[in-house]
Amino acid sequence: MSILAYGVVIWLFIVGVYGVVTSRNLIHMALCLTVAQSGTDLLLLEVGYRTGGHAPVFVGLSPHPGPTVDAVMQALALTDVVIGAAVTALLLALAVQVNKRSGTLDPDELWGTRE
Amino acid sequence: MTPRGRLVFFIMAAAGLSVALGIGFSELPSFGAPISAYASLLNHLAPVQRRVTDVVSAVSFDYRGIDTLFEEFILFSAVTGIAVVLRPLSDEVRDLPEDEAPERKVPAPSPAVGLLGVILSPLLVLIAIETITHGQLTPGGGFQGGVILASALYVIYLATGYSTAERFQPTALLEGSDGFGAGGYVVVGLLGLLGGVAFLTNVVGLGHSGNLISGGTIPLLNVVVGIEVAGGFAILGSEFLDQTAVIRPRRK
Numbered sequence: 001m002s003i004l005a006y007g008v009v010i011w012l013f014i015v016g017v018y019g020v021v022t023s024r025n026l027i028h029m030a031l032c033l034t035v036a037q038s039g040t041d042l043l044l045l046e047v048g049y050r051t052g053g054h055a056p057v058f059v060g061l062s063p064h065p066g067p068t069v070d071a072v073m074q075a076l077a078l079t080d081v082v083i084g085a086a087v088t089a090l091l092l093a094l095a096v097q098v099n100k101r102s103g104t105l106d107p108d109e110l111w112g113t114r115e
Numbered sequence: 116m117t118p119r120g121r122l123v124f125f126i127m128a129a130a131g132l133s134v135a136l137g138i139g140f141s142e143l144p145s146f147g148a149p150i151s152a153y154a155s156l157l158n159h160l161a162p163v164q165r166r167v168t169d170v171v172s173a174v175s176f177d178y179r180g181i182d183t184l185f186e187e188f189i190l191f192s193a194v195t196g197i198a199v200v201l202r203p204l205s206d207e208v209r210d211l212p213e214d215e216a217p218e219r220k221v222p223a224p225s226p227a228v229g230l231l232g233v234i235l236s237p238l239l240v241l242i243a244i245e246t247i248t249h250g251q252l253t254p255g256g257g258f259q260g261g262v263i264l265a266s267a268l269y270v271i272y273l274a275t276g277y278s279t280a281e282r283f284q285p286t287a288l289l290e291g292s293d294g295f296g297a298g299g300y301v302v303v304g305l306l307g308l309l310g311g312v313a314f315l316t317n318v319v320g321l322g323h324s325g326n327l328i329s330g331g332t333i334p335l336l337n338v339v340v341g342i343e344v345a346g347g348f349a350i351l352g353s354e355f356l357d358q359t360a361v362i363r364p365r366r367k
Contacts (some may be wrong), residue, residue, distance in 0.1 A: 005146040021125045051147035058169035070154035071170035086193035093197040
């Protein structure tokens with residue numbers, strides 16, 4: 001089970017980086033980066049998971065209701081998601097300006113477009 | 116570098132990285148294993164010590180509050196960066212919005228979409244306020260609620276058009292709320308220093324567990340973060356919208 005769980009993380013990260021390396025479009029490239037980043041989200045949640053555990057939310061529950069999953073990892077995943085959204089938005093803003101300056105979104109065609 | 120050479124380079128690097136990650140991950144606790152002593156302690160301690168029922172909020176805004184402060188600043192600087200990158204450049208002008216410009220007539224959204232927007236946008240505002248204020252009780256909090264609040268503005272744009280949406284997002288108010296939220300977190304943190312203890316210490320009365328007012332500074336921090344995130348994401352939306360709707364190349 002561990003191999004599958006952590007293998008998916010490695011797969012997501014490598015696939016995302018593959019997309020970034022071979023991308024022919026800056027918007028596609030930014031989205032590939034979010035795929036790689038979702039690997040880190042998944043890793044954080046998987047490290048904090050406990051078999052049969054419930055969410056670390058105790059509303060309407062007894063104070064010690066049995067196993068709970070790791071709240072620290074969930075808080076870190078929240079941080080990761082927020083930073084990921086901010087970085088993606090910044091990259092897309094750069095893509096908008098690159099397209100206006102050079103008329104293309106293909107990173108390979110950007111060589112020599114400097115005015 | 117040719118695409119083929121790049122691919123070969125990537126495959127070699129990816130193979131090496133996979134092996135390194137595999138070796139690293141093999142030392143991690145196996146999937147579903149009992150959680151660490153630190154996390155287990157927090158799960159038992161936070162509901163009693165901070166009188167919250169959502170331990171994730173207690174970790175984000177109290178035990179690891181300084182992390183969230185920096186996270187908030189990262190979001191703030193990203194929004195500032197986007198506002199700088201997407202400003203009208205020297206060879207661009209702000210033109211009439213596309214739904215008012217004489218030569219670019221955008222069809223008005225259908226009445227059904229308008230009705231949906233009328234129903235959906237107040238509902239989103241309500242859900243956002245609920246999510247922000249109940250962060251210490253149930254899953255949610257300032258970050259999630261702030262994004263929902265900003266999405267109400269996107270719905271208004273979809274249901275009406277640029278000119279109406281613009282009235283709902285005055286730039287000064289959005290930028291003010293973004294800055295107020297980022298600064299407010301520091302001010303709440305300084306309460307601890309005023310009380311003679313460390314920065315970001317939970318010094319406000321804790322209230323009763325399970326009540327709306329509980330958790331001391333945690334709901335206060337949720338509110339300021341909610342204001343900042345809502346302002347930040349609304350700025351993002353309006354900056355990208357300006358690029359398509361009003362910013363045009365200067366006519367020669």
